[in-house]
Amino acid sequence: VASLVMYLFAEFDDAANLLAANPDATTISIDEPVEIPKNQHGRLQEPGREEDDELLGTNDSDKTELLAGQKKSAPFWTFEYYQTFFDVDTYQVLDRIKGSVFPVPGKNFVRLYIRSNPDLYGPFWICATLVFTIAVSGNLSNFFIHLGKPTYHYVPEFRKVSIAATTIYAYAWLVPLALWGFLMWRNSKVMNIVSYSFLEIVCVYGYSLFIYIPTAILWIIPQKVVRWVLVMFSLCLSGSVLVMTFWPAVRDDNRRIALATVGTVVLLHALLAVGCLAYFFDAPELDFPAPIIPAHNGTTVITKSQ
Amino acid sequence: FPGLADVSISEDIPVEGEITVPVGSRSPDEDYSTLDEPVRDTIMRDLKAVGKKFVHVMYPKKSSALLRDWDLWGPLVLCVSLALMLQGGSADSKDDGGPQFAEVFVIIWFGAVVITLNSKLLGGTISFFQSLCVLGYCVLPLTVAMLVCRLVLLAGSGTVSFVIRLIVVVAMFGWSTLASTAFLADSQPPNRKALVVYPIFLFYFVISWMILTFTPQ
Numbered sequence A: 001v002a003s004l005v006m007y008l009f010a011e012f013d014d015a016a017n018l019l020a021a022n023p024d025a026t027t028i029s030i031d032e033p034v035e036i037p038k039n040q041h042g043r044l045q046e047p048g049r050e051e052d053d054e055l056l057g058t059n060d061s062d063k064t065e066l067l068a069g070q071k072k073s074a075p076f077w078t079f080e081y082y083q084t085f086f087d088v089d090t091y092q093v094l095d096r097i098k099g100s101v102f103p104v105p106g107k108n109f110v111r112l113y114i115r116s117n118p119d120l121y122g123p124f125w126i127c128a129t130l131v132f133t134i135a136v137s138g139n140l141s142n143f144f145i146h147l148g149k150p151t152y153h154y155v156p157e158f159r160k161v162s163i164a165a166t167t168i169y170a171y172a173w174l175v176p177l178a179l180w181g182f183l184m185w186r187n188s189k190v191m192n193i194v195s196y197s198f199l200e201i202v203c204v205y206g207y208s209l210f211i212y213i214p215t216a217i218l219w220i221i222p223q224k225v226v227r228w229v230l231v232m233f234s235l236c237l238s239g240s241v242l243v244m245t246f247w248p249a250v251r252d253d254n255r256r257i258a259l260a261t262v263g264t265v266v267l268l269h270a271l272l273a274v275g276c277l278a279y280f281f282d283a284p285e286l287d288f289p290a291p292i293i294p295a296h297n298g299t300t301v302i303t304k305s306q
Numbered sequence B: 001f002p003g004l005a006d007v008s009i010s011e012d013i014p015v016e017g018e019i020t021v022p023v024g025s026r027s028p029d030e031d032y033s034t035l036d037e038p039v040r041d042t043i044m045r046d047l048k049a050v051g052k053k054f055v056h057v058m059y060p061k062k063s064s065a066l067l068r069d070w071d072l073w074g075p076l077v078l079c080v081s082l083a084l085m086l087q088g089g090s091a092d093s094k095d096d097g098g099p100q101f102a103e104v105f106v107i108i109w110f111g112a113v114v115i116t117l118n119s120k121l122l123g124g125t126i127s128f129f130q131s132l133c134v135l136g137y138c139v140l141p142l143t144v145a146m147l148v149c150r151l152v153l154l155a156g157s158g159t160v161s162f163v164i165r166l167i168v169v170v171a172m173f174g175w176s177t178l179a180s181t182a183f184l185a186d187s188q189p190p191n192r193k194a195l196v197v198y199p200i201f202l203f204y205f206v207i208s209w210m211i212l213t214f215t216p217q
Helices: A012-021 A047-056 A059-066 A079-086 A090-101 A109-114 A121-145 A159-189 A198-218 A224-250 A255-280 A298-302 B039-058 B073-085 B101-121 B128-137 B140-155 B159-187 B190-212
Strands: none
Touching: A079 B101, A090 A109, A090 A121, A090 A198, A090 A224, A090 B190, A109 A198, A109 A224, A121 A159, A121 A198, A121 A255, A121 B101, A121 B190, A159 A198, A159 A224, A159 A255, A198 A224, A198 A255, A224 A255, B039 B073, B039 B128, B039 B140, B073 B101, B073 B128, B073 B140, B101 B128, B101 B190, B128 B159, B140 B159, B140 B190, B159 B190
16 A cells, blocks of 8 residues: 655655655555544554554654644753653653664664654663663673682772763764764755754664663673674664665765765774773683692783783 | 712721731741750751651652652762762772772762753653652662671672672662652653653662672772
């Protein structure tokens, strides 16, 4: 079933963007009143309607689309201005997390889930959780690796929390800033159909970091192969979400610049994962029976740099 | 006003009466100023208020006393004692020791402020200091856990002591989270309760982690 979407007003640009970005997407008409109660938590409609809702956003974002002109009109020094960035319900946050972990081929994360309602709740708390997860998992993993050694004394390594926090928050906020600046600059040269606001880019980056939380927990397993397989797997999943988000924004540009941009995005994402793995998690060492420690340089025999 | 032309008040009836409207119940505080009371009374009143709130935390029921008369003395005392107990005396040159006093302090206060801001931004109706008060007071079970852990560590630091510490810390962590959720949950919009409770969970988890990984030198 494919018929054109005809919203009442203010949707024409968005529809054009949708069609330009995904020319073969199915768009379905909705011709019932928009007043569906807010707690659609379970989405108790038939499966066909669920897909429509997912494609075109929930009714809350319909309302915010319609009110788009009046949405962020509070001046930036009032509290209400910042409240507009936290205007999400539990199920919306869970949907966005789900969308970042299971990329649907052909569907754009921003268009599908954010729908002009970028929030700061997800990026901030996902980064906070990731910071503590990496610090705690790294500490636990080092504890298990060095468990039997006679010269090992457990330390909580609390310094690493502040290092992790700086790195992850810098990645989640400075890289979107740089990317947004770059896209704005290219937009002034080449007319791109798809363009994102700064908060939407922050949102995508924040939610795409979610996959690293279970990955960091699984990194406790002290096997090199397992760790690298996990890195590759999570990189593929969240990297593909990022690629599918940013490819439409640079596609109309010069081929080389487009490829370089998307390549840099993926490269930085990979660097973050590999850097965290290398810094917070000691290399698992091969087992061999603990040697009789000679008087002077016993410990240097054991540590093997990998 | 033609109808009132013949109304007159004779001048020899004095008009008298009380202008003040009697107030129903006068609270005793207004009868005397607290400036004249002995210092002991002043201190005891505040101490009793703090003590009552501690009792409320240990047996969390939905009472509004904790919320209405907020104070930050209790959280300050708890935070300082927790931070002091987390000092393992790691005076050696190793950098990666446990958290310093300032780090614990900052984590607790900054964490509580961020959680309060978060709940207010999501549309909560609780006031800023009331929320800080609740979050600070609900650190009490974890402070008790820290005390127990230090006592257990005096006895020894093997696997048995670790298991005991783990059980105690996990139980107190659950108690803290449930107590603060019981006080704060009502003031949140209904579709966003989980969004507000999760940061509280993370906050007490980090404090519990600091307590559990405490190793004396």
